[in-house]
Amino acid sequence: MFENAFMEAASKLHPAVPVLLYVPLTVGLLGWGLYRGRTTVGMSVLFVPLGLLTWILMEYCTHRFFFHWEGKGPLTRRVHEIAHGYHHKYPDDAQRLVMPLIVTVPLSSLIGGLLWWVGHPAQTLPYFVGIVWGYVAYDTLHWATHHRTPRTAWGKALRAHHMAHHFATPDRNFAISNRWMDTLMGSGGRAPRRSGKDASGEDARTQTRSDVKA
Incomplete structure (x- = not known):
């Protein structure tokens, strides 16, 4: 996909990494929030599912309106090729069936940072956890759909x-x-x-x- 060796390596990821990285982090974050009184069990029961539903909408809109948008110029077509075109050309490339960390770490940090800036951690903390869990479920299912x-x-x-x-x-x-x-x-x-x-x-x-x- 890339001539640059670093970018080529960074674009590949073992499918177990999202689960092994994000599940412990988010479970720990939610546990910390409950222990420190930043959120409650009741708020978590309500806002984790809302986060999951938000991810479902994000997944659909990203795939339909960004991944499948090619634009009209060479730059936008190259962005499409990197973001999704390669996957359609080589759908059985097992190393590129989940989003690489070079994408998910900045994106999750941005979403988490914006929610922290909004405040109201009783709601936004479990909401963020729900979004991340939705993403992990999506990436795992996408890998399994192609590879199992x-x-x-x-x-x-x-x-x-x-x-x-x-x-x-x-x-x-x-x-x-x-x-x-x-x-x-x-x-x-x-x-x-x-x-x-x-x-x-x-x-x-x-x-x-x-x-x-x-």
């Missing part, structure tokens, strides 16, 4: 939905961790009819080729 064979009906449907986005309808099916967002936003598309090994990339490619020939 689903065993449940829900997992199979999620994978078929996302593989259709990659290989059949790239202008549809923008939701990754929650398919209902595409239903809500009217951007859902058909899934590949062949889902053997449950909508693997090759199955989706084969179905797309068949559709083109037809």
Whole structure:
């Protein structure tokens, strides 16, 4: 992706890193907030789910309106290529299935800093934790959707939905961790009819080729 060795290395990440880094940090942050009285259990029960819902909206909007925006000039096309175009060209690159730390650390720091600046830690602290947990769930599910064979009906449907986005309808099916967002936003598309090994990339490619020939 990059000619620069540092940027090339920084763009790759083992899929376990987001879980191992952000889950202990946020659990510790929430525990600290509860222990020090900065927030309460009641506020956490309310605002952690609100944070999760906020991430779901962020995930959908980022994927649809930023990752799939190419602009008109060479700079915007290069930004698109780095942010998401490479992933569509090489969807099975296991080292680039989760967001690199060079992106998530500044972004999470910015969001956390803005919420701290707003004040009201009783609400904003668990809200921030919910956003981060939503992100970790998304990145883990995205990796699993590409790299693991689903065993449940829900997992199979999620994978078929996302593989259709990659290989059949790239202008549809923008939701990754929650398919209902595409239903809500009217951007859902058909899934590949062949889902053997449950909508693997090759199955989706084969179905797309068949559709083109037809």
